[in-house]
Amino acid sequence: MDLKLDHYTEGDTEIVVVEGEIDVYTAPRLRELLIDLVNKGNFHLVVNMEKVEFLDSTGLGVLVGGLKRVRAHDGTLDLVCTQERILKIFRITGLTKVFGIHNTVQEAIDKRSSK
Amino acid sequence: MATITLTISALPAHVRTARLMAATVARRAGIAASAIDEIRLAVGEACSRAVAAHKVHCPTQPILLQLIDSSGPDTSSETGDGTAEKLLRANGITTRRFEVVVTDCAPAKGNEESAEPPAIDGLFLDGDDTPPGGISGFSPGLGLAVITGLADEVKIDPNDDGTVVRMSWPVLPDPSPEPGAN
Numbered sequence: 535m536d537l538k539l540d541h542y543t544e545g546d547t548e549i550v551v552v553e554g555e556i557d558v559y560t561a562p563r564l565r566e567l568l569i570d571l572v573n574k575g576n577f578h579l580v581v582n583m584e585k586v587e588f589l590d591s592t593g594l595g596v597l598v599g600g601l602k603r604v605r606a607h608d609g610t611l612d613l614v615c616t617q618e619r620i621l622k623i624f625r626i627t628g629l630t631k632v633f634g635i636h637n638t639v640q641e642a643i644d645k646r647s648s649k
Numbered sequence: 650m651a652t653i654t655l656t657i658s659a660l661p662a663h664v665r666t667a668r669l670m671a672a673t674v675a676r677r678a679g680i681a682a683s684a685i686d687e688i689r690l691a692v693g694e695a696c697s698r699a700v701a702a703h704k705v706h707c708p709t710q711p712i713l714l715q716l717i718d719s720s721g722p723d724t725s726s727e728t729g730d731g732t733a734e735k736l737l738r739a740n741g742i743t744t745r746r747f748e749v750v751v752t753d754c755a756p757a758k759g760n761e762e763s764a765e766p767p768a769i770d771g772l773f774l775d776g777d778d779t780p781p782g783g784i785s786g787f788s789p790g791l792g793l794a795v796i797t798g799l800a801d802e803v804k805i806d807p808n809d810d811g812t813v814v815r816m817s818w819p820v821l822p823d824p825s826p827e828p829g830a831n
Contacts, residue, residue, distance in 0.1 A: 558697040559661035590693050591791040619686050626798035627791060 536560065539567050547643050548576040553585035556593030564593070568600035577609025580642045589620050594627060601633065610634070612642040655714040657696070659703030659753075667714050668693040671749055678718040678747045679820050688749065688818060691799040694792040695751040695814045702755035702812070710754040717748040718820075745820040746802075750813060757807030 537560035538553040548571055556564060571579060579600065583589070601611040612634040615621055624630045636642040653674055657663040671692040672685050680688065692714070699712045797803050800816035 555665065557661075557693060558664050558700060588689070588693075590690060590697060591795050592697060595791065622686075623690065623795065626795055 537563055539563060541567065541571065544580075544639070544643060547578045547580055547646070549639055550579060550581045551585070552581060552583055555588040556586060556596070557588060557590045558592045561592040561596045565596040565599060568596065569603065572600070572603045572607070572609075577604050577607040578646065579604055579609070579611045580636075580639055581611065581613050582639055583613055583615040583620060584617070586615070586617070586620055589623055591623075591627070594623065594629060598629070598632065610646055612636060612646065614639050614642055651718045653716040655716070656711045657714065659700045659708055659710065659712055661697070661700055664693055664696045664700060667696045671714070671716055674716045674718065675747050675818075679745075680747055680818060681821050684818055684821075687799040688747070688816075691796045691816050692749050692751070694795045694799075695749070695816065698792045698814070699751055699753035699755070699812070702753055706755035712754075713750075713752040715748075715750040715752075717750065719745050719748070746817045747820050748815065748817040750815050752811060752813045754811045756809050757812045 536554050537556060540551040540553075542549050542551075550564075550567065550571070552564065554560070568579070581597065581600075597611070597613070604611045614636050615624075616637050621630075621635070624633065624635065634642065634645065636645065653670070655667060655670055657667055668689045672689040675685055675688045676682075696712065696714065703710055703712060793805070796814065796816060801818045802816070804813075804815040806813040806815075
């Protein structure tokens with residue numbers, strides 16, 4: 535399956551919904567979306583990865599790039615992911631310490647708001 | 650020894666084809682369902698790395714993918730289902746391995762491996778510092794780290810005429826035969 539991207543606003547947070555496969559072919563589209571959102575002043579992002587079927591290091595690189603961009607504006611980039619197959623690659627690369635990974639979009643928003 | 654060879658043009662779109670084929674062949678070889686995801690991801694990483702290297706050094710040259718099932722050449726007796734037979738063979742021969750070899754033609758000397766910055770900096774290749782001709786967001790060092798974390802055995806041979814990445818997994822029956830049970 536190809537990559538399907540969507541996004542919507544929830545308070546001061548922009549939720550990015552990713553569906554399908556994030557790899558070397560499709561990741562540039564996610565990268566462009568994240569850059570576009572940041573350029574438009576969205577500095578608090580939540581990427582919902584519940585419907586992601588495949589993620590490789592290229593996708594990780596794009597997410598880290600997004601994190602770097604929002605942090606430049608004192609922003610945040612959190613992830614929503616409960617799929618073990620996807621979480622595994624974050625664990626292998628040690629990125630579980632870099633990203634806030636949550637069970638639901640609401641949990642991601644609540645945790646940031648409570649900080 | 651059964652081998653399937655796939656040659657792909659050095660284009661990101663073909664990496665998906667390569668990893669889907671690897672997963673299919675691995676499943677047919679009797680690899681445990683829990684390891685199929687690892688193989689799919691590791692093969693994708695190896696091919697992504699090769700595509701990125703070719704894009705810089707030799708974009709018109711193809712990349713070679715070999716899928717080697719050491720279970721033997723016997724495919725003639727397989728039934729439409731074949732599950733029972735695969736399990737029997739897997740139980741009988743414990744040294745069987747499923748090997749994937751990705752061979753590229755990009756000279757290893759002076760390419761991304763040797764010029765790779767420290768791992769954590771490598772993660773930030775997605776920034777505006779993507780090298781000219783490079784693939785946006787792709788970090789070769791991170792890809793190799795993922796391969797090393799996923800494959801049971803890994804051997805990487807960088808040479809002047811290309812790099813050979815060999816990855817292998819033992820062929821073991823799935824401990825829980827129920828589909829979807831992880």
